[in-house]
Amino acid sequence: MARRAALLAVLTIVALAAVWGAFRVLPQWLRGGAETASSPSETAATPATPAAAERKIKATLYYVAEDGLSMAAAEREIPFAEPVAAQARSIIEAQLAEAPAPLGSAIPAGTTLRSVFVTERGDAFVDLSADVTAKHPGGVLEELFTVYAVVNALTVNLPAIVRVQILVNGREADTLAGHLDLRRPLQKNLSWLAVPAGARPDAP
Numbered sequence: 001m002a003r004r005a006a007l008l009a010v011l012t013i014v015a016l017a018a019v020w021g022a023f024r025v026l027p028q029w030l031r032g033g034a035e036t037a038s039s040p041s042e043t044a045a046t047p048a049t050p051a052a053a054e055r056k057i058k059a060t061l062y063y064v065a066e067d068g069l070s071m072a073a074a075e076r077e078i079p080f081a082e083p084v085a086a087q088a089r090s091i092i093e094a095q096l097a098e099a100p101a102p103l104g105s106a107i108p109a110g111t112t113l114r115s116v117f118v119t120e121r122g123d124a125f126v127d128l129s130a131d132v133t134a135k136h137p138g139g140v141l142e143e144l145f146t147v148y149a150v151v152n153a154l155t156v157n158l159p160a161i162v163r164v165q166i167l168v169n170g171r172e173a174d175t176l177a178g179h180l181d182l183r184r185p186l187q188k189n190l191s192w193l194a195v196p197a198g199a200r201p202d203a204p
Contacts, residue, residue: 055080059157062149063103070194085118095153106149108135122162130169143177155188
């Protein structure tokens with residue numbers, strides 16, 4: 001009887017040892033009450049994808065020089081756009097924005113761009129809001145600066161555009177302030193551009 005009890009005790013110990021060994025080799029996710037292994041998505045946060053940087057280009061824009069008697073060119077970064085009409089819009093919107101100090105804007109404050117249209121012949125039609133005439137200070141020189149700030153900004157920066165006609169509030173305008181004929185597209189003209197002493201301005 002004592003031998004049977006001893007043998008039963010030995011078998012019980014062996015069985016318990018076998019069960020313990022099996023539990024030791026089980027994966028953590030099968031062990032009841034054990035710490036659950038983290039999934040790859042939990043152990044390392046997925047890095048956020050950085051937003052693509054907006055492509056920029058450099059454009060030459062035109063402003064009133066400090067002396068008020070000439071125009072000055074300034075290079076500014078603007079958003080890149082396609083096709084040509086979209087890039088033309090980007091350029092004109094930058095031209096209508098506040099001028100970099102100490103230069104002055106040639107465009108009356110409050111003027112906005114309504115639309116831009118470019119033909120296959122290279123003529124661009126720039127439709128500006130009525131503020132360009134209603135808020136214009138007048139004067140021959142001031143009108144020239146306003147018109148050619150727009151014309152030069154497109155013809156200098158975009159080879160596909162050779163002439164520019166300014167429209168006002170969706171309609172063809174005779175003039176902005178009574179001096180310059182706007183009934184036809186105009187070509188680039190840098191005659192009023194201030195240049196360093198000894199330098200030659202580009203031909204109009």
